[in-house]
Amino acid sequence: MQKKLYMTAGYNTVSLGTGRKEFNPKKERPGLEHYISEAGKGVVKQIGDADKIDETVIGNFMAARFNKQAHLGGFAGLVDDKLEYKPSLSVEGACASGGLSLVSAMRSVLAGTAEVAISIGVEVQNTVKAIYGADILAGAGWFQNRKTGHAYFFPGQFSDRAGVYYEKYGFDYARAGMRQWFVNAIENARLDPDAQEHHNATPDLAGLYDKMKPNGKAFVDHLNVLDCSKVSDGASGILVSSELGLQKLGIDKSQAVEIAGWAQVTRNITKDPVDPVELTTIKKAAEKALNMAGITIDQVATVETHDCFSIAGVLSVEALGLAGKGQGAEYVAAGNTARNGAMPMNTTGGLIGWGHPTGATGVHQAVTIWQQLTGNAGQAQINIPANRPYGMTINMGGDDVTVVAIVFKRG
Amino acid sequence: MTYDERLQQVAVLGAAGKMGSGILLLTAVEMADISLKPENKGKTFVLNAIDLSDEGLAGLMDYLRVQVIKIAEKKTVWLRQMYADRAHLIENYEIIDQYVNDVLRLVRPTTAMETAYRASLVFEAVTENKDLKVKILKQIDENNPNNAWYFTNTSSVPIHLIEAEAGLNGRVLGFHFYNPPAVQKLVELIVTPDSNPDMKQFALDYAKALRKIVVASNDIAGFIGNGHFMRDALYGINQALELAKNRPFYEAVYLINKVSQDFLVRPMGIFQLIDYVGIDVVQFIMKVMNPHMKDENLHSSLLDQLMEHGVKGGQQSSGAQKNGFLKYEKGSITAVYDINKQHYIAVEEFASSCDQELGALPSGHKPWKAAVRISDKDSHFGPYFEAMKQADNLGAKLAVKYGQNSDAIGRKLVSDGVANQDEDVNTVMLTGFFHAYGPINKYFA
Numbered sequence: 001m002q003k004k005l006y007m008t009a010g011y012n013t014v015s016l017g018t019g020r021k022e023f024n025p026k027k028e029r030p031g032l033e034h035y036i037s038e039a040g041k042g043v044v045k046q047i048g049d050a051d052k053i054d055e056t057v058i059g060n061f062m063a064a065r066f067n068k069q070a071h072l073g074g075f076a077g078l079v080d081d082k083l084e085y086k087p088s089l090s091v092e093g094a095c096a097s098g099g100l101s102l103v104s105a106m107r108s109v110l111a112g113t114a115e116v117a118i119s120i121g122v123e124v125q126n127t128v129k130a131i132y133g134a135d136i137l138a139g140a141g142w143f144q145n146r147k148t149g150h151a152y153f154f155p156g157q158f159s160d161r162a163g164v165y166y167e168k169y170g171f172d173y174a175r176a177g178m179r180q181w182f183v184n185a186i187e188n189a190r191l192d193p194d195a196q197e198h199h200n201a202t203p204d205l206a207g208l209y210d211k212m213k214p215n216g217k218a219f220v221d222h223l224n225v226l227d228c229s230k231v232s233d234g235a236s237g238i239l240v241s242s243e244l245g246l247q248k249l250g251i252d253k254s255q256a257v258e259i260a261g262w263a264q265v266t267r268n269i270t271k272d273p274v275d276p277v278e279l280t281t282i283k284k285a286a287e288k289a290l291n292m293a294g295i296t297i298d299q300v301a302t303v304e305t306h307d308c309f310s311i312a313g314v315l316s317v318e319a320l321g322l323a324g325k326g327q328g329a330e331y332v333a334a335g336n337t338a339r340n341g342a343m344p345m346n347t348t349g350g351l352i353g354w355g356h357p358t359g360a361t362g363v364h365q366a367v368t369i370w371q372q373l374t375g376n377a378g379q380a381q382i383n384i385p386a387n388r389p390y391g392m393t394i395n396m397g398g399d400d401v402t403v404v405a406i407v408f409k410r411g
Numbered sequence: 412m413t414y415d416e417r418l419q420q421v422a423v424l425g426a427a428g429k430m431g432s433g434i435l436l437l438t439a440v441e442m443a444d445i446s447l448k449p450e451n452k453g454k455t456f457v458l459n460a461i462d463l464s465d466e467g468l469a470g471l472m473d474y475l476r477v478q479v480i481k482i483a484e485k486k487t488v489w490l491r492q493m494y495a496d497r498a499h500l501i502e503n504y505e506i507i508d509q510y511v512n513d514v515l516r517l518v519r520p521t522t523a524m525e526t527a528y529r530a531s532l533v534f535e536a537v538t539e540n541k542d543l544k545v546k547i548l549k550q551i552d553e554n555n556p557n558n559a560w561y562f563t564n565t566s567s568v569p570i571h572l573i574e575a576e577a578g579l580n581g582r583v584l585g586f587h588f589y590n591p592p593a594v595q596k597l598v599e600l601i602v603t604p605d606s607n608p609d610m611k612q613f614a615l616d617y618a619k620a621l622r623k624i625v626v627a628s629n630d631i632a633g634f635i636g637n638g639h640f641m642r643d644a645l646y647g648i649n650q651a652l653e654l655a656k657n658r659p660f661y662e663a664v665y666l667i668n669k670v671s672q673d674f675l676v677r678p679m680g681i682f683q684l685i686d687y688v689g690i691d692v693v694q695f696i697m698k699v700m701n702p703h704m705k706d707e708n709l710h711s712s713l714l715d716q717l718m719e720h721g722v723k724g725g726q727q728s729s730g731a732q733k734n735g736f737l738k739y740e741k742g743s744i745t746a747v748y749d750i751n752k753q754h755y756i757a758v759e760e761f762a763s764s765c766d767q768e769l770g771a772l773p774s775g776h777k778p779w780k781a782a783v784r785i786s787d788k789d790s791h792f793g794p795y796f797e798a799m800k801q802a803d804n805l806g807a808k809l810a811v812k813y814g815q816n817s818d819a820i821g822r823k824l825v826s827d828g829v830a831n832q833d834e835d836v837n838t839v840m841l842t843g844f845f846h847a848y849g850p851i852n853k854y855f856a
Contacts, residue, residue, distance in 0.1 A: 131484045135502040147501045217488065306452040 001259075001292075002227070005106055006241045006411060008256035010251070010367030011042030015196040015234040015355025017126055025126065029233065030349050032067045032124045033078060039120050039235035039360075040079025050080035054114035055237070059101030059121040060359035061349045062182045066127050068259030079120075087114070093266075094140030094306065095396030097121065097402025099364025104262050105240035115245035122361030124234035133231055137358070140398040142269050150220055154382055155228055157209065157399045159220035159307040164276040165311060166222060169326045177329025178310035179209045182226050182352060185307065189349030191380040196232055196355035226352075227310040235355035236364040253411035260390065261407040269401050270406050277326070279312070283319040285405035293390070293407040295320050300407070301388040303343060303370055306363035306396035307350045314336075316394055317345075339382055344353035347372060348380045360393035362404055369393055373410045414530065414616055416447050417560070419456050420760075422527035423534045424547060426460035426520070427467030429726070430564050431536035433592025435460050435518070436478050437470065437621050438534065438558060443514040444620075447493045458517045459526040468520040478593060479514045483507040517722055528554040534586070538563040539695055541572060549577040560610045562586035567633045567699040573604040581605035586614055587634065588623075589843040590688075597635050597843035598623040600764050618764040626838050631829045632703035637696050639850060640828050641709055642820045647681035647712050650809065661747035661756045664736055667809070668744075673772060674799065674810035675794075675817075676779050678845045683744065686735030688723035690717050713750070720753055772806025792847075796854035813856040821851040839851045 012277040013035055016023055023029075030038075037059065044050045056076035057188055064070040077084035087108075093100040098121030102262045105117035125133055131151065138146050138153035150156025165176050183205045189195035212224040218224065241249060246256055265285040274280055290297060295321055305320070307313035314328040322343055323331035331337070337345040348368050351361060369391035371377040373384060384391075396403050421438060421777035439458050446456045462468050469781045485488060487503050488509050494500045500509055519526065527533055528551060536541060548561055561583040563573060570585045577583070580853070585601030598618050602611050628634040632658050633641060647667050654663035668680030694714040701709040717723075732739040738746035738755045746755035774797045777785070785791045792846025797813070799807045821836040830836045837849025848854070 129484060131487050131503050131507075137503055139501070143501075147498070151491050151503055219488070 004111060004260040006243070006253070006256040007238050007259065007262030007370055007408070008241060009043045009046040009100075009244065010236070010238040010344070010362055010370045011039055011046070011192050011368050012081075013038050013042070014194045015232045015357060017196050017230050017232045017355060018198060019196045019230060020254070021199050023126075026041060029126060030124075032063055032069055032072075032122065033075065034356075035122050035124060035233065035360075036072070036075045036120055038080050039122065039162050039237035040118065043118055043120075043239060047239070047251070049176045050082035052245075052248055053083060053118050055086060055105065055117040056083050056107050056350055057101040057104045057117060057119050057269050058088070058140040059092075059097040059099070059119065059334075059363060060090055060138060061092060061094055061123055062136050062358070063122070063124070064359040065139070066123070066125050066133075070260055070351055072122070072324040079118075092359075093402040094397030095306070095326075095356070096362055096395045096402040096404050097359040098103075098364065099393070099397075099406070100264070100402070102238070102240065102362060102366055102406065103262065103404055106259065106262065107242055109242050109245070110119030116239055116241045118237060118239055119363055120235060120237040121357075121360035123357035123359040124233040125231050125232050125357065128232055131367055135149075136157050140401070140406045144270075149285040151306040152220055154399070155309065157218045157223040158311050159214075161276045161315070162222040162309075165314075165329075168277060169329065174311075174314070174329045175196075177314050177332040178304045179206055179264055180333045181307065181337070182209055182312040182315040184332075185346060185349050187341055187353075188347055188380065189242055189353030192354060192378070195349045195353055197349055197353045202349075204235040219350050223309060223311070229308045229351035229356035232355035232357040234355055234360050234364070235272065236311060236360045236367050238363055238366050243275055244388040248410045255374050256411040257370050257408040258389070258411050260295070260405060260409040261289040261291065263288035263292065263405045264403070265405075266375035266402045267400065269398065273400055277315065279315045279319040279396070279400045280343070281400045281403045282316055282396060282405070283308075286320050286392075289392070289405035289407045293388060293409070295407065300343070300387050300390045301384045302369065302382060302390050303345045303392045303394065304346055304347075305351065306361070306365075307346060307352050308356060309395070310352065311348070313345070313352075320394070339380075344382050345371050348384050349378065362393070365395055366406065366408075369408045373408060414613060415448075415451060417613060418442050418445055418530050419454060420530045421457070421534070422459040422461055422530040422534045423536065423580065424461050424527065425535070425537040426464035427464050427471045428536055429532075429590060430476055430588060431462065432471050432535050433590075434536055434564065434588060436593050437476055439518055440479065440482055441549060441617070441620050442517050445508070446513070446517070451625055456517050457519060458682050460518050460520045460578070461522070461524055461527060461560060462520075463522060465522060468522070472515070472518070472520055475515060475518065476511060479511045482505065483510045483842075488543050491828065510847045525554070528553045529557070530555065530559050530635065532556050533561045534564065535561060539565060539566045539567060539692065539699065541576075541699065541804050543574055544568065545576040547666050548573065548579065548583070552577060552579060554736075558582065558586075558614070560607070562614065564588055566637050569632050569698045569703065570601050570630050574605065581607045582610065584610060584614055585628075585630070586618075586636070587636070589636070592778050595843060596622070597636075597837065597839060599628045599636055599843075600623050601630050601634055603630055616841070623844050626835050626837075627831065628835070629829050629831070632701040633696065633835055635824055635827075635830050637700065638690075638824050638841050639817075639820050639836065639840060640844070641697055641700060642695070643817055644681055644685055644707060645697075645711055645811070646816050648713055650813070651682075652713065656848075659749065659756075659761075661808060662765055663748045663759055664747050665762065666759065666769060666805075668737070669769060670806055670809045670814060672779075673776075675781050675813060676777070676795075676847050678765065678783075681708070682736040686724035686732060686737055686739075687726075689723060690714055690735050691723045691725065694718060716750060717748070719749075721762065722748060744757050769809075770804030773798040773802050773807055779847055781844065785847075789850050792852075792854055798832070800855075811855055817850040818852060818855055825851075
């Protein structure tokens with residue numbers, strides 16, 4: 001890289017939706033404006049003065065349909081008057097929109113048009129019932145496939161992948177891994193007060209999971225609802241800064257993370273995945289980002305991966321090279337991805353446990369890694385060994401179509 | 412005529428009423444689902460929604476739209492398959508809209524009863540009045556060339572009387588939904604010795620398609636549901652009058668209502684249930700049933716007196732509870748009617764002394780909402796009622812007697828030949844009245 005890039009001053013709102021005690025689908029809830037504003041102000045508060053921010057990038061997927069609101073760049077001024085009359089734009093790449101907003105901010109800093117840029121990811125999805133939300137989220141796929149797709153389009157896509165995985169490697173074998181993925185997600189979410197599943201007090205999570213057999217008549221053939229991330233409202237914000245920017249902000253490097261490597265890779269949306277039991281785009285993006293950082297996955301202390309579905313969690317373990325093909329389920333079932341395992345993943349719950357406000361997720365992942373590497377993760381803090389000072393995020397849009405992979409290093 | 416053909420021309424009488432609107436909704440949805448089957452493409456399905464009230468019919472159409480949307484949202488997975496050949500229906504909302512349209516286009520809201528003359532199947536849900544039912548069904552059948560089948564929703568009138576007086580010769584049966592029909596799982600099915608076997612089979616198939624639990628009741632006034640409820644209500648009223656000999660009437664009503672709800676772990680107390688059904692309706696059903704009862708008098712002067720005072724209970728069209736024995740504010744009981752002074756006395760004035768007199772709930776008590784979800788009921792209610800029998804307080808004593816009486820009513824329904832077996836009585840009370848345990852049990856022996 002031409003110059004060093006850092007991230008700092010991350011902030012998450014609560015991920016609001018079913019599971020949170022304060023969530024009531026019948027009552028009016030905070031809107032898009034609230035979330036953008038809260039996340040942005042949460043960042044600005046840590047640096048004292050928004051004047052030091054040169055550019056705003058908002059990552060969002062489908063506010064145009066969920067909230068009938070486009071043109072989100074125009075909301076920068078709502079965060080702080082000092083962001084008005086500066087560059088501000090929104091970017092979209094389905095559920096990778098948050099990751100794209102980070103990448104967009106990084107490019108501005110690399111290009112030298114900004115020293116400090118704020119990236120805010122946001123999505124407010126509880127405005128419609130899940131059955132209509134499924135229509136909106138299906139926009140992450142190729143619309144020409146919508147007619148033949150499932151009512152719950154994306155669960156349908158990943159159910160198909162799970163079905164092939166069951167066939168190839170065995171149903172019980174696969175479910176054991178997916179079950180452990182779910183259990184880890186909830187247990188980690190309980191440690192983060194902002195997580196959607198923070199209040200989840202179910203004593204026997206594995207037992208609950210086993211009770212809920214996939215039922216194609218009511219939902220999709222190969223997944224139950226516990227295999228899926230929920231419908232969430234939320235936003236996250238973080239600063240992308242140059243070294244000079246950090247000095248201007250007066251933030252010590254110990255309170256920042258350095259971007260060691262990154263990749264943004266996209267596959268052809270009009271084609272079916274080459275291999276239903278491989279997340280090929282994630283695999284390519286992860287390799288590229290690790291190469292750029294000049295490290296191997298063993299040097300990474302923790303990964304935030306895009307588990308919109310438990311099967312995506314298992315497959316991403318394989319795509320990252322942590323387990324061989326078909327061995328991801330076993331790797332997860334053995335506890336390797338748990339917070340005390342060989343490779344702690346999604347330490348604040350990930351998409352299944354923390355929540356999945358689609359356009360915010362990529363930014364939320366970066367905030368979590370920033371928290372972990374700087375010792376700001378509170379109750380959810382894990383140990384970062386000195387010989388593995390790296391963290392990594394994998395943010396996926398659509399069915400492995402747009403992927404943003406970032407490798408972070410302790411500052 | 413096949414099942415599908417029978418459902419091509421249907422009429423619902425009293426379609427805008429509380430029961431009629433639910434029957435109409437379920438039937439419209441069933442007809443629409445049949446019409447979507449490939450073999451029925453191009454066939455016409457008509458559901459005549461007949462009612463005296465134009466305003467009621469307008470409200471009915473609003474109700475239908477809202478309910479059908481909810482139903483469609485729950486079965487979109489299936490609907491996508493049904494509309495797979497409709498290329499322009501792509502997103503869920505488009506499919507749901509189309510389905511709502513396909514259900515509503517079957518329905519013909521009308522005040523003209525003549526539209527039932529062409530029906531093959533007629534659901535009757537008019538006022539609980541035998542003479543009115545007979546008059547309407549007779550008129551329709553005399554003008555209907557289709558040998559139509561008639562499903563009456565009566566909760567109390569013996570079917571053979573309607574059959575004979577309307578001249579329906581084996582073409583009528585009792586198909587008694589519980590309120591609200593769209594939610595309640597129970598249907599009481601009553602046939603007569605002359606009932607057409609094909610009609611009975613159709614009724615079972617139709618109930619199955621609606622995912623209803625069918626309990627066969629014999630053709631004795633009140634059937635199983637009201638057979639139990641009316642006697643249980645009368646017992647509660649008489650118990651309250653007994654208590655009222657030594658204390659104010661309103662306190663007695665409060666005590667018995669509390670015993671029947673909390674101590675007996677029922678969804679509502681007996682006086683709240685009477686209010687919910689309507690004091691007028693309860694009075695009327697007793698009046699319908701009483702002439703058919705030997706050795707007992709199903710009548711309450713207290714209900715007559717309340718009616719004279721204009722205290723009727725029942726629901727507002729919005730679904731809110733009207734005042735009856737009890738006064739309701741936002742669904743909560745706030746006062747009790749004083750029959751002597753003819754006004755309501757606030758509960759807070761006397762509740763704590765009454766509660767003290769009743770004493771504590773027996774140990775192991777779980778409120779109805781939690782108890783109804785327990786899978787092994789015996790292991791909970793066995794010890795609970797055992798503790799109740801040991802407890803030395805007024806509440807427990809009244810509750811044990813109440814439970815014993817409820818049990819006796821249930822057993823009498825079987826020995827009188829209304830129900831074929833104990834289990835049928837219990838199924839009706841569990842599914843139609845949402846009791847947490849069947850009235851026929853060993854708990855109060």
